[in-house]
Amino acid sequence: MSVSHETRDGVAIVTLQNPPVNGLGLATRRGLVEALAHALADASVEAIVVTGGARAFSGGADIRELNRPESGMEPTLPTVIAAFENSSKPVVAAIEGLALGGGLELALGMHHRVAGSRAQIGLPEVKLGLLPGAGGTQRLPRAVGLETAVNMIISGAPVAAGKLAQSRLFDRVVDTDVVQAAIEVAKEAAASGELHKVRDWTVEHPEAAVFLASARTAVAAASAHYPAPLRCLDAIEAAVNLPFDQGIETERAAFADLIQTPESKALRHAFFSERAAGKIADVGADVAVREVKQVGVVGAGTMGAGISMNFLNAGIPVTLLETSQDALDRGLATIRRNYEGSAKKGKLTAEQVEQRMGLLTPTLEYADLKHADLIVEAVFEEYSVKESVFSQLDAVARPGAILASNTSTLDVDRIAAFTGRPQDVLGLHFFSPANVMKLLEVVRGKATAKDVLATVMALSKKIGKTAVVSGVCDGFIGNRMIEQYSRQAGFLLDEGALPQQIDRAMEAFGFAMGPFRMGDLAGNDIGWAIRKRRYVEKPHMTYSKTADLLCELGRYGQKTGAGWYDYRPGDRTAHPSQLVNELIERHSTDIGLVRRAISDGEIVERLVYALVNEGAQLLQEDIASKASDIDIVYLAGYGFPVWRGGPMFYADTVGLDKVVAAMRRYGKGHEGAAWEPAPLLLQLAEAGRTFNP
Structure with missing residues (x-):
């Protein structure tokens, strides 16, 4: 049972019981509607309090239901909110722990709200490439004011209820028993007979148009790769300028658009993947942990x-x-x-x-x-x-x-x-x-x-x-894959590219730093030491010699003031080096290669697909247990663009058949032996499947 109810002195206490955070999945939504109907039908009940217990009022919608039939099955969250909002008896939300996303939207649909001062209040949907889809962009600005609502919705960051105590959002913010305080508010509301609806309030701001224009400029500059923040602003602007029902239509249309964007799909993949990384197939919750106190x-x-x-x-x-x-x-x-x-x-x-x-x-x-x-x-x-x-x-x-x-x-x-x-x-x-x-x-x-x-x-x-x-292997997941990425970067130098073009292409793709700026930051001598070991242990593995030539000149990177780039004292800005560019061009001549123009598209494909192919090999060898683990390694540790979901997810979005076709094309060029597709990659591509089911 995900929702329970009892009556105390004429007040129905409806309690969400869906641990760990009272997610609003279908069963919980049904339970809420049933509990409300029971309270409305009970003549002894004069008011209703909804609580989630000390840990959480509600952490919001169950995002596992997104794109599944349950998300659209009645009662949907908007239906549940409308039912409480239209209740003939006053409804009070008693908020402890947290009220996030759909949980806050549910509370906003009730007539009154009481919160513990340390309760965390927020609408974090933007972090999943979405916007609040159950009235949050319409009700929150009416409850806390335009500027506070914009900050909360665009950042997705929670705010302590105590900091919102002076807004219209809460009737009371307390450090005592929240449910008891909510019961008192419920009795007062029942006595007055007033049913306050946030939807009937207006958004208060003396210069709303000016503020929104300024916010739009700032958000556009900060969210180049993410469509959700600007769509959030569109919906909030509708709350200012349109009647409530039209604003809701704007919000829901934006939500429907955003849920289909590749950015939102990637962010949701990252969200679930991070949680899945902590689950190890043969290590169950029953395995007792050792105490670590020192x-x-x-x-x-x-x-x-x-x-x-x-x-x-x-x-x-x-x-x-x-x-x-x-x-x-x-x-x-x-x-x-x-x-x-x-x-x-x-x-x-x-x-x-x-x-x-x-x-x-x-x-x-x-x-x-x-x-x-x-x-x-x-x-x-x-x-x-x-x-x-x-x-x-x-x-x-x-x-x-x-x-x-x-x-x-x-x-x-x-x-x-x-x-x-x-x-x-x-x-x-x-x-x-x-x-x-x-x-x-x-x-x-x-x-x-x-x-x-x-x-x-x-x-x-x-x-x-x-x-x-x-699992155990040379370089584990991250460094074993980055070696193939770096090898391709070196081969591209041999063939006609220069460090600044390769870095620029990878940073335009979304990497925090291109391979050569990254090498200068980490220290080129580290890679040199690894290559020296490889020359002995794996003589069949080839590398461009440019990195060795660079290190022989003592150009180890920022720590020596010179690497692939030149650096000035006290300044980490990477300045293209004429000496390095001449070294690269001379080396191409020495190994008999005629340099050619290389497109940014080829640079991105070769470096990213090198990661993907080695990742597939790691899966084949059971070094990584699932593709999503590889994605998390690259999102959390190597600067892979979050809005692309990680290398394996990105390959899925491109299509594994297209990845294999590109690899075979590059396999006909310089050092083509590096492009032998991993058996798992071939198998999945031929079957029309993906790494991440």
Whole structure:
């Protein structure tokens, strides 16, 4: 039963009971209408209070129903809202926890609203490429004012009810029992006989047209790839200028358009994919997690310092180990500098800085890690160094402690074998800067225990990370795929493109940064070290030599003031380098290639389809368990444009048959051996299927 009802002293209490957030799916909508009808038919009931309990009034519509028959089955959400709005007895929404999306729209359709001061109020539909589709764009401006409504709807960000206490949205905002306060309001409304309807109010603003014109200019500049924000403004403008029923028609027409856009489909795919990433097929909810109350971090460099901050931010004490006092002092200084920088921006108070620093214990002794529940190493990327660290951790760590490597490419099973407890070992690949980047690749070794995996997946949420599980292979999901992307970028240099054209094309496609600007930021010497290893381990794999030639000149990127681009002191702007362009052109001549004009379209296809093909191979090998996991890795960690949904989803939208046809076309060119389609890709393309069902 998703809705229950009872009567208290002449007031019907209708309670949503659809955990975790009282989503308004079909069964819940039916339950609400039935409960309302029961209350209206009961002569002893003089008013109605609708609540969702302490955790949530309602988190909104069940978006799993979008594009499914249930979404259009009666009673729809607008039908439910109309039923409460037209009730002959006063209805009061008692809001605790949150009222988001359709949940807020439902409350806006009631005659009165009472909220706890800390309840979160919002219309987040824009984050899914949509707009509120059940009257939110029409009622909210009438209830909170035009400017506040525009800010809430365009940003999708929730606002504490206490900050809206002076608006017409709430009759009362309380710090006491919300349901009891709602019952009092309900009795007062029953006594007065007045039934207030938000739809009958007007939008208040002295210069609405001027404000909306200014907002439109700002929103257009900030939402180039997203149609939803401007359509939200269209609907809000209708609330200002048109009668309510016509405004509703404008809103619903915009919603119907937006739900079919590729951008909304991509955003909804990303939403569901992030949640699906946390579900591991053979690790059920019944697997008990280990307690993590204290963390150890080995290595106080850039990564170690950033990794430590994740746990400190979550209130988890960290013991930070280094091999020298100088290195340890630098790490501590980095952490303090980062926190003090946040304090200067108003993101932390001075007291919070000191609280977090107070949770940090520096040490030079491995023995001081003996009480840690989780220990993460962040040392140099060489097996000999890892062996030294894990051997010492094996000797001092308590039984049941989880030992994790922050390796970005190395074999986690080989690292686990340096210990006598491989079941407790896994990879935790943080991305730089580790205290900022959302992605966390969780690398599951062949011996990793299920409870270890369950523990770190739960912990990832606590420290604010988006975790994706990968199997063991060279580079895991993200770096293994990016290698093929980078190889194609190098081949394009050999054939006729220059770094600035390739970066410009990929950034126009939507990447946060093109491959060469990204290389300069990360350090070109890192890729050089990997290629040197590849030349020994995988001599069959070919690369353009331009990157090696660049590194031989000491052009490692921003840290040396020169890479694929030139940089000026104190300025990270990438300036095209004549020296580099001449080096590239000379290399083409040296290897016997006649340079040609290359279109931006070819650049995008070759780099993105290289990602797709390697992603298909990862699925074939069970390194990634589902295509959506790959998409989340690239959305959260590699700057792939969110409105395109990730590489595998993007390939689905293009059509896998078209992807294969393009690969075969490129396979006839320079270094065509790189274009052997993955068997899974061919299989799906021939069957007319997609990666994401």
